[in-house]
Amino acid sequence: MTEPNTYEEEPWEKISELTKSKDPSELQIFLDDLPLGEAAHVFSHLKKEEVLEVFDMLGPELSADLIEQLPEIQVAGIMDGLSPDKAASIVDQMPSDSQADLLGDLSKEHTEAILEKMDEEEAEHARSLMEYEEHSAGGLMIKEYLSYPVNLKVNDVFEDLRENDEEYSDYDVQYTYITDLEGKLIGVLRLRDLILSKKNQSVENIIIHNPLSIGVQTPLDELVAFFDGHNFIGVPVVDENQKLVGVVRRSAVEEASEEFATEQFLKVSGVVGGEELRSMPVGIRSYRRLSWLSVNIILNIVAASIIAFYQDTLEAVIVLAVFLPIISDMSGCSGNQAVAVSIRELTMNLVKPYEFMRVLLKELSVGLINGLVLGLLLGTVCFIWKGNVYLGLVVGGALALNTIVAVCIGGTIPLVLKRFGFDPALASGPILTTVTDMCGFLMVLGFANAFLSKLV
Amino acid sequence: MTEPNTYEEEPWEKISELTKSKDPSELQIFLDDLPLGEAAHVFSHLKKEEVLEVFDMLGPELSADLIEQLPEIQVAGIMDGLSPDKAASIVDQMPSDSQADLLGDLSKEHTEAILEKMDEEEAEHARSLMEYEEHSAGGLMIKEYLSYPVNLKVNDVFEDLRENDEEYSDYDVQYTYITDLEGKLIGVLRLRDLILSKKNQSVENIIIHNPLSIGVQTPLDELVAFFDGHNFIGVPVVDENQKLVGVVRRSAVEEASEEFATEQFLKVSGVVGGEELRSMPVGIRSYRRLSWLSVNIILNIVAASIIAFYQDTLEAVIVLAVFLPIISDMSGCSGNQAVAVSIRELTMNLVKPYEFMRVLLKELSVGLINGLVLGLLLGTVCFIWKGNVYLGLVVGGALALNTIVAVCIGGTIPLVLKRFGFDPALASGPILTTVTDMCGFLMVLGFANAFLSKLV
Numbered sequence: 001m002t003e004p005n006t007y008e009e010e011p012w013e014k015i016s017e018l019t020k021s022k023d024p025s026e027l028q029i030f031l032d033d034l035p036l037g038e039a040a041h042v043f044s045h046l047k048k049e050e051v052l053e054v055f056d057m058l059g060p061e062l063s064a065d066l067i068e069q070l071p072e073i074q075v076a077g078i079m080d081g082l083s084p085d086k087a088a089s090i091v092d093q094m095p096s097d098s099q100a101d102l103l104g105d106l107s108k109e110h111t112e113a114i115l116e117k118m119d120e121e122e123a124e125h126a127r128s129l130m131e132y133e134e135h136s137a138g139g140l141m142i143k144e145y146l147s148y149p150v151n152l153k154v155n156d157v158f159e160d161l162r163e164n165d166e167e168y169s170d171y172d173v174q175y176t177y178i179t180d181l182e183g184k185l186i187g188v189l190r191l192r193d194l195i196l197s198k199k200n201q202s203v204e205n206i207i208i209h210n211p212l213s214i215g216v217q218t219p220l221d222e223l224v225a226f227f228d229g230h231n232f233i234g235v236p237v238v239d240e241n242q243k244l245v246g247v248v249r250r251s252a253v254e255e256a257s258e259e260f261a262t263e264q265f266l267k268v269s270g271v272v273g274g275e276e277l278r279s280m281p282v283g284i285r286s287y288r289r290l291s292w293l294s295v296n297i298i299l300n301i302v303a304a305s306i307i308a309f310y311q312d313t314l315e316a317v318i319v320l321a322v323f324l325p326i327i328s329d330m331s332g333c334s335g336n337q338a339v340a341v342s343i344r345e346l347t348m349n350l351v352k353p354y355e356f357m358r359v360l361l362k363e364l365s366v367g368l369i370n371g372l373v374l375g376l377l378l379g380t381v382c383f384i385w386k387g388n389v390y391l392g393l394v395v396g397g398a399l400a401l402n403t404i405v406a407v408c409i410g411g412t413i414p415l416v417l418k419r420f421g422f423d424p425a426l427a428s429g430p431i432l433t434t435v436t437d438m439c440g441f442l443m444v445l446g447f448a449n450a451f452l453s454k455l456v
Numbered sequence: 457m458t459e460p461n462t463y464e465e466e467p468w469e470k471i472s473e474l475t476k477s478k479d480p481s482e483l484q485i486f487l488d489d490l491p492l493g494e495a496a497h498v499f500s501h502l503k504k505e506e507v508l509e510v511f512d513m514l515g516p517e518l519s520a521d522l523i524e525q526l527p528e529i530q531v532a533g534i535m536d537g538l539s540p541d542k543a544a545s546i547v548d549q550m551p552s553d554s555q556a557d558l559l560g561d562l563s564k565e566h567t568e569a570i571l572e573k574m575d576e577e578e579a580e581h582a583r584s585l586m587e588y589e590e591h592s593a594g595g596l597m598i599k600e601y602l603s604y605p606v607n608l609k610v611n612d613v614f615e616d617l618r619e620n621d622e623e624y625s626d627y628d629v630q631y632t633y634i635t636d637l638e639g640k641l642i643g644v645l646r647l648r649d650l651i652l653s654k655k656n657q658s659v660e661n662i663i664i665h666n667p668l669s670i671g672v673q674t675p676l677d678e679l680v681a682f683f684d685g686h687n688f689i690g691v692p693v694v695d696e697n698q699k700l701v702g703v704v705r706r707s708a709v710e711e712a713s714e715e716f717a718t719e720q721f722l723k724v725s726g727v728v729g730g731e732e733l734r735s736m737p738v739g740i741r742s743y744r745r746l747s748w749l750s751v752n753i754i755l756n757i758v759a760a761s762i763i764a765f766y767q768d769t770l771e772a773v774i775v776l777a778v779f780l781p782i783i784s785d786m787s788g789c790s791g792n793q794a795v796a797v798s799i800r801e802l803t804m805n806l807v808k809p810y811e812f813m814r815v816l817l818k819e820l821s822v823g824l825i826n827g828l829v830l831g832l833l834l835g836t837v838c839f840i841w842k843g844n845v846y847l848g849l850v851v852g853g854a855l856a857l858n859t860i861v862a863v864c865i866g867g868t869i870p871l872v873l874k875r876f877g878f879d880p881a882l883a884s885g886p887i888l889t890t891v892t893d894m895c896g897f898l899m900v901l902g903f904a905n906a907f908l909s910k911l912v
Contacts, residue, residue, distance in 0.1 A: 036678045036681045036682055036685070037677060037678050037680070037681025037682075037684075037805050038681075038805075039681075039685075040681075040804060040805050040806050041805050041806055041807070041808065044801075044806045044807070065685075068684060068685065068687070069681070069684050069685040070684075071804050071806070074806070095687075158651070161648065161651075161652075162652060165648070165652075172630070172689070174628070174630045174647070191630070191647060191651075192617065192621070194651075195614070195617075195647075195650075195651055196617075196618060196621075221493055222492045222493050224493070225492045225493025225494075225495075225496075225525070226492055226493075228524060228525045228526075229492070229495075229521075229524065229525040231524070231551075233628070233689065233707075250707045251689075251706045251707045251710050254707050254710035254711045254713075254714055255710050255713075257710075257711075257714040258710060258713045258714040258717050261714055261717035261718045261721060262717045262800070264721050265717060265720050265721035265724065265796065265799075265800075266796050266800065268721065268724065268725060269724060269792045269793060269795065269796030270789055270792055270793045270796070271793055271796045271797060271800075275800070276797050276800075277797075277801065277806065278797065278801060278806075278807070278814075278815065278818040279806075282818075282821045282822060282825070285822050286822050286825040286826055286829075289790070289793050289822065289826055290825075290826055290829055290830075292789075292793070293786065293789055293790060293793075293826065293830060294829075294830075294833070296785075296786065296789050297782070297786055297830060297833060297834065300781075300782045300785050300786060301782060301834075301837060303781075304778045304779070304781055304782050305778070307777055307778045307781070308775070308778050311774055311775070311777075311778075314774060314777055315771070315774045318767055318770060318771045318774075319764070319767070321763055321767075321770055321777040321780065322760050322761070322763045322764050322767075323760070324777065324780065324781055325756075325759075325760055325763070325780055325781045325784045325893065325897075326753070326756045326757060326760050328781045328784070328785065329752075329756050329784065329785075329788075329889065329893075330749065330752065330753055330756060332785075333726055333748075333749055333752050334745070334749060336725045336726055337725060337726045337727055337745050337748070337749075339725065340721065340722050340725030340726070340727045341727060341732050341733075341734065343721075344718070344721075344722065344727075344731065344732075345500075345733065345734060348496060348527050349493050349494075349496050349497050350496050350497055350500045350527070350530070350733065350734075350735075351497070351500070351734070352497065358734075359734065362734040362738075365738045366738060366741050366742050366745065369738070369742040369746075370742055370745060370746055370749065373742075373746055373750075374746075374749060374750075374753060377750070377753060378753065378757075381757060433785065437781065437785075441781075
């Protein structure tokens with residue numbers, strides 16, 4: 001009964017076994033046979049030592065292939081555990097934009113150590129890409145593109161394509177870029193035009209002159225707009241001297257947009273300081289979550305101190321204690337909707353950070369309607385429960401007014417934060433809830449205090 | 457002084473003027489000169505009638521170009537206002553996957569009316585794409601690809617490329633797909649191989665046989681995994697009989713991922729029933745937001761009713777009313793972090809909906825640490841303020857325990873919802889906060905009740 005039952009064996013158990021048997025080819029076959037998209041899940045079940053052993057067995061090229069299948073954040077954890085030598089041999093096998101992405105996720109020292117062990121030319125490419133803002137044209141571009149000087153003939157290009165067939169097999173050869181002798185971009189040569197031309201034709205006669213290009217500093221939102229407006233697979237990138245320095249592919253821009261949207265989703269939910277995977281050590285997970293929670297608990301204590309000031313009022317009308325958390329939570333909900341709409345409109349470039357008044361007026365109208373409806377609802381519940389119309393008015397009125405406050409603050413705070421260089425996704429939530437909590441508590445208890453004789 | 461000051465004129469004012477002057481060519485020049493990414497912002501400032509007038513002036517082809525630059529959700533609003541005739545003439549100019557996307561965003565009746573006015577072949581393509589799940593291979597594929605039967609010679613393909621140069625100019629011709637005479641996919645022909653082959657060579661001899669392909673029902677997460685694992689620009693899509701039906705491009709998959717991430721971000725923030733733009737009518741915006749808020753207020757009232765049951769305890773120890781909103785809010789924060797991590801891990805396929813226990817154990821360890829830290833913090837604040845160690849223990853202990861409850865529920869509820877076919881991004885938040893509110897109120901007030909003699 002020592003034979004394992006293969007029907008019940010999980011794939012990570014099998015991999016763990018295969019690494020022990022030291023048979024790279026069987027391991028490779030097993031990994032290749034994993035169903036589409038399963039690699040990430042399987043690797044999330046392996047212990048760190050097992051993962052490192054897998055990469056030791058596979059060799060650089062197969063390791064690089066495997067790494068391309070795993071999510072970026074998972075890869076960063078793996079690379080951290082590899083020796084610089086081993087890591088460098090794997091990174092050498094990857095395209096330049098993936099290299100820069102991956103190295104950018106590691107610590108500075110580890111990155112430097114890996115770069116030093118890398119192939120010199122590859123390391124230089126990676127270094128030059130890492131100098132740019134991650135989500136700019138420079139950070140997203142690839143170095144693997146074809147460019148030729150303008151003084152060639154059609155046949156010269158054909159010869160080069162034929163000779164370097166192997167090296168170019170991962171390149172997009174549909175478009176090649178034509179530069180003058182100083183490296184300045186002057187045209188695009190379409191493969192289709194190359195095919196349809198005579199061999200002794202000069203390249204200059206068949207290129208498209210003055211092609212569209214983008215500057216190396218172009219930010220992500222403009223890149224998105226560019227590809228929305230142009231049905232291109234890629235666009236050439238030029239430096240401040242109009243020299244061709246890279247190509248940004250449409251798919252890289254769309255991948256970066258996805259990353260950005262995911263980041264926003266995680267940040268508004270309080271996952272900050274980097275993405276969290278459950279396979280990370282519990283210390284890191286706790287620490288990151290606490291860094292957010294500890295700010296929040298302090299803001300919460302500050303907001304709740306309002307209640308302490310009105311202790312006497314609350315003691316006189318104890319039923320209000322039931323409504324305080326409702327008003328706090330509902331104002332937060334209303335405000336967060338407005339925050340999300342503003343963050344989205346800022347991302348889509350539909351609203352500019354300076355358009356404060358425009359957003360305020362738009363939110364005010366929604367706030368009036370929603371405040372009225374929610375206030376009426378809660379006020380009625382309160383009246384039916386306690387039979388005191390003044391109590392209903394205090395509770396309902398406070399929620400109505402605080403809803404208006406919440407949507408106005410929620411709608412505008414992302415604009416203000418963005419304008420002053422802060423991250424709206426990160427800071428809007430805590431600021432919003434603190435202000436609306438204070439304001440809400442103040443209204444309920446202040447109104448109650450004013451009408452105290454009618455409530456008791 | 458009737459001359460407008462052009463230095464201060466906003467671009468939407470200029471457009472509004474140009475539509476009045478009925479000069480399409482000037483309007484076109486002005487729109488072309490707008491800086492990259494500005495069209496969306498400018499159009500968000502125009503009144504609906506003005507937008508419709510712009511499209512009336514531009515004609516179908518230029519309208520289609522303009523529409524490609526605007527965000528999908530903005531376009532849906534515009535199309536709704538156009539006559540079916542006008543809308544059909546614009547949609548006719550778009551690629552098939554954009555057609556299906558756009559029509560899918562409109563009401564059924566309007567879509568049907570537009571399809572009837574469209575070019576017959578275009579309409580048929582759009583209809584066939586709309587039959588598939590939006591985020592599956594079928595919903596994402598394009599019909600604009602090149603395929604040839606296997607019995608051709610190299611020269612025949614060249615001839616076809618040359619003859620249809622104009623029509624194919626928007627196609628990706630780097631790869632052409634080769635089918636047998638029944639339309640089944642049997643190979644891929646790379647343009648580079650075509651170029652390097654003799655003209656009288658048979659196509660069959662230079663194709664890559666048994667190319668990778670995907671089924672028409674393949675869901676988005678598998679498509680993402682496919683492109684992660686393969687450095688392809690596109691992949692052919694086959695139906696259940698292995699017949700070639702379309703091509704899914706990498707960029708379409710990445711765009712769909714971005715949409716999905718954005719949808720999740722909006723849903724967890726309570727923006728449901730479709731994306732909201734502030735340019736939409738206030739009635740729709742209020743109604744959509746209220747549909748979410750009204751569910752939440754009822755859940756809130758249910759949760760807060762716990763407090764009503766303990767009114768006497770609360771009256772005896774009124775200071776607890778200060779801590780109830782803090783415990784409610786902090787438990788929500790801790791739980792939402794766990795929700796976000798789970799939703800993210802589900803999307804990345806790092807965790808499966810059935811791995812309940814695995815997630816529970818992982819969250820438990822974080823919950824223990826964070827609960828201890830937060831509980832200690834709040835308990836100490838309470839003790840320092842009131843000088844009663846039992847009060848500190850009740851408040852701190854309740855927060856500590858409720859943090860553990862919150863992260864355990866937050867981590868697992870998305871898995872449970874997904875497993876039973878619900879949308880985790882939509883339902884996790886309200887369920888989480890209701891349960892943790894009830895649980896938190898019950899703990900604070902229950903503990904206080906048990907130690908009542910020590911607290912007063």
